[in-house]
Structure formats: structure tokens, C-alpha cells
Amino acid sequence: MLYPLIWMISSSFKPEELIFKDMGLFPSEVTFENYIKGWNGLSGTSFGLFFKNTIILVIFCIIGNLVSCSLAGFAFARLRFRGSNLLFSILIVTMMLPFHVVLIPRFIMFNALGWTNTFLPLIVPKFLATEGFFCFMLVQFMRGIPRDLDEAAMIDGCGVFSIYLKIIMPLCKSPLTLVAVFTLIWTWNDFFSQLIYIGDPHLFTIALGLRTFIDSTGDSNYGQLFAMSTLSLLPIIIVFIFAQKQLIAGVATQGLKG
Amino acid sequence: MKTNSKYKYTQKIAFAFLAPWLIGVVVFSLVPMIASLYYSFTDYDMFNAPQWVGMGNYIEMFNDARFIQSAKVTAHYVALGVPLQLIFALFLAVIISDKIPGFKIFRAVYYVPSLLGGSVAIALLWRQVFGIDGLLNNLLSSLGFTQFENISWINNPGSAVNTLIVLLVWQFGSCMVIFVSAIKNIPDTLYEAAEIDGAGPVKRFFKITFPMLTPIIFFNLIMQLISAFQAFTPAFIIGKGTGGFRDSILFYTLYLYFKGFTQYEMGYASAMAWFLLIVVGLLTLVLFGTSKFWVHYDD
Numbered sequence: 398m399l400y401p402l403i404w405m406i407s408s409s410f411k412p413e414e415l416i417f418k419d420m421g422l423f424p425s426e427v428t429f430e431n432y433i434k435g436w437n438g439l440s441g442t443s444f445g446l447f448f449k450n451t452i453i454l455v456i457f458c459i460i461g462n463l464v465s466c467s468l469a470g471f472a473f474a475r476l477r478f479r480g481s482n483l484l485f486s487i488l489i490v491t492m493m494l495p496f497h498v499v500l501i502p503r504f505i506m507f508n509a510l511g512w513t514n515t516f517l518p519l520i521v522p523k524f525l526a527t528e529g530f531f532c533f534m535l536v537q538f539m540r541g542i543p544r545d546l547d548e549a550a551m552i553d554g555c556g557v558f559s560i561y562l563k564i565i566m567p568l569c570k571s572p573l574t575l576v577a578v579f580t581l582i583w584t585w586n587d588f589f590s591q592l593i594y595i596g597d598p599h600l601f602t603i604a605l606g607l608r609t610f611i612d613s614t615g616d617s618n619y620g621q622l623f624a625m626s627t628l629s630l631l632p633i634i635i636v637f638i639f640a641q642k643q644l645i646a647g648v649a650t651q652g653l654k655g
Numbered sequence: 656m657k658t659n660s661k662y663k664y665t666q667k668i669a670f671a672f673l674a675p676w677l678i679g680v681v682v683f684s685l686v687p688m689i690a691s692l693y694y695s696f697t698d699y700d701m702f703n704a705p706q707w708v709g710m711g712n713y714i715e716m717f718n719d720a721r722f723i724q725s726a727k728v729t730a731h732y733v734a735l736g737v738p739l740q741l742i743f744a745l746f747l748a749v750i751i752s753d754k755i756p757g758f759k760i761f762r763a764v765y766y767v768p769s770l771l772g773g774s775v776a777i778a779l780l781w782r783q784v785f786g787i788d789g790l791l792n793n794l795l796s797s798l799g800f801t802q803f804e805n806i807s808w809i810n811n812p813g814s815a816v817n818t819l820i821v822l823l824v825w826q827f828g829s830c831m832v833i834f835v836s837a838i839k840n841i842p843d844t845l846y847e848a849a850e851i852d853g854a855g856p857v858k859r860f861f862k863i864t865f866p867m868l869t870p871i872i873f874f875n876l877i878m879q880l881i882s883a884f885q886a887f888t889p890a891f892i893i894g895k896g897t898g899g900f901r902d903s904i905l906f907y908t909l910y911l912y913f914k915g916f917t918q919y920e921m922g923y924a925s926a927m928a929w930f931l932l933i934v935v936g937l938l939t940l941v942l943f944g945t946s947k948f949w950v951h952y953d954d
Contacts, residue, residue: 398825399764402771404790405780417788420797469676478669488676491684495885495935497911497928501694501921502687505701525679532676557668586774588888589908593916604775608892611779619783626776633770641763648766648829649836 409623416619432628435610435621442598444625447606451585454516454602458584459577461523462531466576467569469526470535471561475547485536492529504593518594519587523580531576534651538572539565575647578640582633603629695926700919712926722927724902725910731816732906733883736823741875744827748834749864762835765828772826778892785809785818809893812903819904822889830875837871838864869950877939884935887912907931 400422408416409431411424419425436444472478473485507518526532542565550560566573588604595605607625637644670677695712697705716722751761771777784790785808795803808814841864849859890899890906898905898913907927915924 399767401780401784401790402768402777405783417793420790420793465675465679468672468674472669472672472676476665476669476672478666478673481669484673484677487680491680493881493939494684494688495881495928495931497885497908498691498932499684499687500691500928501915501925502690503683504915505690505921506687508701522679522683524675525683526676527679527683557665557672561672582770586771586888588775588891589912592891593912607775607779611782611892612895622779623783626779629776630771630774633774634767637763637767637770644770645762645766645832648832 405623406627409620409627411620413618413620416623431620431624435618435624442601442606444603444606444628446599447601447603448628450516450600451602451604454519455581455584457516457520458523459580461520462526462528462576462580463573465524465526466528466531467535467566467573468561469532470539471565473532473536474539475544475560475565476557488529488532491527492533500593507594513594514597514600516595516600519584519590528580531579534575535569535572537651538569542568571643571646574640574643575651578636578644579647581636585633691925691928694922695929697922699921699925701921702919705922708922712923713930715923716926716930721898721902721905721910725898725905725907728816728903728905729884729907732820732823732886733880735817736820737876737879737883739820740824740827740879741830741872743824744830744875745834745868745872747827748831748838749860751831752835752838762832766832767828769826769828769830772822773888775888775892777822778889781818781822781889782809782893785814809904810900812899812901815893815899815903819886819889819893823883823886830879833871833875834868837868841867866951870952873942873946873950877942880938880942881935884908884931 403422404420407422407424408419410427410429411419412426412428412430415424415426469488473481473488503518507513510517512518512521546564547560550564555563586604588608591602591605592608595601598609601609607622607629610622610625694705696707696709698708698711699705747765751758751765755761768777782789786792787805787807787810789808791808792803792806795801806814808818845863845867846859849863854862885908886906887908890904890909891912893899894904894909898909908931911924911927911931914920914927
């Protein structure tokens, strides 16, 4: 199952001429040249910059999703208000919607705002809870927290916002971890929206950097390509190793996709 | 009077919490949906004002050979890939739930591809594996099958989509994890009773496991269908952003991207988006309609 993946990682340490001859998982000759050359590879822009850009993007997306989705989740799960059923149905519908129906007007809007070639089109929607699935997941979880807690806090003179911040949020550590981890993975793997909005090589993310790499070097440099691909997958693999239990539990109970 | 003002107060608070989401829904979903529906009836290149063309774009779509090709490629990909992926996921879920040693390791190893599969890096790897000098051909020729040596699986119109289907099936892990947890929730007493009645493993699967899992299979089927229709990255990378040799991997979303973002035919691209929404919506409705014949709910 993992053979192609492991073969790629192993090939990234092989000298170029051996990659196509050697199908084994252990390189007979180890070299770091692919990593050194690949890292500096692209006409002046190094992979370090792509990593930095991706990390900045991911951090903002995580903060945005955590704050906005938990606020919305709290309102749906713990507060009574007029129109809540209707609004909740809208939330469900937006979750299932193929994003292509909103893609073009969003692009036109961001273009008119002059936001193309910035990270704003990728970040701002996250602060406005556009990831319906995360809202839904948090609603489901928060509904399971006993209501006595809110009432007891209310009697003690706690306001609604302190109930959210001091009682509900600390109890939501596990779904919030899932939100953070999946935001990281999805943003890291995302290619389409980055392709549309980012054209300036100084703002390139890893996904865009890798794509340009193949366009500029063609098929002649698989060693370097594999080295940079391996590096690009490394953060996700590390997150998987550390958050394996929560991830698998999240997939099993929430139906989250990889 | 007092309760009324308190009611108004809680309303205000609730909407304060909802504000980011509400703004997001209006600005990023509702308004864009209406706008793209409007654009779909116009010619719009982003530089000149939209020109109303009525059903023009929708009619043009069905006379556009590349559109038809993209619909065919996507239909092939979805119709073959999604069921294969689910069957694979179900099969392995049943095997690894059977109290085998190292259960957690198997589950983790099978799950990893679904985390990585959508990335550019894996698409690049796929290009190599199925390329003319790729890993697959090297493996085949080392096993003595030399007749494939000159075939590039990703450039051969007959096999190109299938390499992408292999990639989709490879990412069966998340479905499998969902199946595994559902299998663990089936009461052991059912199996024990069946065993006493002399039911073998195959019969136990078809009479107990499968019926008990139908709600989960249904859920996975819907979710995978919706996401498979929107697949983009692997086709874009493997075809080097062209749609591949003779448009053999011109996915629907890829063609939508070309129309909208390289040719700036925003009206046509919007019409394609709405057509996709209608097809996916109808398919989901039809599946919901058939669900009462094969999906078993407890109540």
C-alpha cells in the first residue's frame, strides 16, 4: 500500500541515474545532493520561502476556523433564537454545495477588491466560518455537553460570553484539535484556490512551488522533485504521527475526510 | 414586559455569536450563488459588462466537444472510482476488524494515503509511477512482461483515467476507518447467534455485516460522490495543466478552470458550475430515493 510512497522517499536519496533502475526500497548509494539542489532550485526563490508562506497561511487559517466556527457552533448548540432551524438548514446546505457555484463570483469580488496576489482571499473566508463542516461538527459536540453547566454558571453571574470562553471552549478541546489538524492538512494540500489567487512567485506556497518546479525542470530531475515532494509531505506525516489517535477517532465518529 | 426585553437581549447575543458565520454565508455563499446563476445566462469576460444571452451558454455546452469529453471523463472516473473505492474500503475493513494482531498498525498504514492523496506531491509521484520509464513499467519488465515497455500509462488515452482511478481507490483509508468503527458497533450477539445457526463467514457478511452497515455505506457513497465530481489537483498535475493527451484526463473541473481562468469566459464557466450542481443534486436525490429499498435503519 505504501510502497510507491516509500519508494519515492528512498529515491529522493538516490543519485539521479539510479532512480529509474533501482526499484528497491533501500538506496544502494545515499546522497543529499537532491535535497541541496532542489531546495535552492527555482530561479532565485528557494523552497524555504514556499515553506514560510505555507506556514503563515496555515496559521491564519487555523486561527480563523477555530474562532469563527466555535462562535457559530456555540450559537447553534447552546442559544435559542428566532430562525435557528432555518439557519441551521442553510448551514447543512452550504456544507454539501460544490464550491464551484460560488467560485467565479468570489473571484470577481476579490479581484475587484484588489486582493489577488495576496493571501486575503484564502484567509478572510476562514474568519467568517465558511467551513460549514467544522461548524456542524462543533454544534454536534457542544450539544452533548450538559446544560446544567451553563445554568450553574449563569446563577454565579457568568455572562453568555464567559460561558462560551470559560466553560464550553475548554470542554471542546478534542473537536477543536480536529478542526486545527484538518485545517492544517486541507490548507497544506490545497492547490486549486492557491493556483487561482496567487501568481506572484514570492507568495508561492509549497503546492504552487512544486508545480512550477515540474514545469521548469520537466521530467529530467526526478531526484530533486522527489526530494522536495518528500519535504512537502513531511509536516503532514509528522502531524499524523502525533495526532493519530484523535485523527482516526475524528474520521470514525465525524466522517471527516482525509 | 420584562420577559420580552430579556428575550430581545438573548436574541441580540445569539446573533452577535452568529455574526461572522452569517456575514460569511451571505457574502461568500448566498450572494455568489445568485451571482453565478445570473452570470450563467450572460457572456462575461470581466473587462466588459455582462451581456445577457439567455440559455446560450447551456446550449453551447452541449455543442462543445471538449465539454462533452470532460463530462464523459468525469462520469467514467466517478462511476468506476467511487464504487471501487468503497468496495475496497469495506473489504479491508471487514478483514482488519476481525481481531487480527496489529490491527491499529494496519488501520494507520491504510489511512495515511487518504491524508496525502490530494496533494501535488502525490500527483507528481503518480506521473512518475505510471510514466513511460516509470516504476510500474520497471516492475512489469523485471517480472518478464516486456510488452508494456513502450507504454506510458498516463499518456495512453485508454488508460490515463484509470491511473487516476487507481489514485482515488488508493485513498480508501478514511472510508475504511468509518466502516471499521461501524463494524465494531455491531453487537457480537448477532454473530454468535448466526454461528450457532451454522452461518459461514460469507453468509454472516451478507446477512449481518452488510445490512447493518448500509446507513454508513450510504453516507460514504454520497460524500465520496460529491468530492469525486470535484477532483482537480491530480488531473491538473498529471496532465501538466492541459487535460492530457487527446483530453483523456480533461476532468470537468479542469475544463471549468480553463474556461473561467485562462479564457475568462466567466459566463460559460458559471453555467458549467450550475450544471454540475444540478447533476450532483439530482444524483443525490435519486440515491436518497433508492435508499428505502436497500438502506436499513434501526427504527
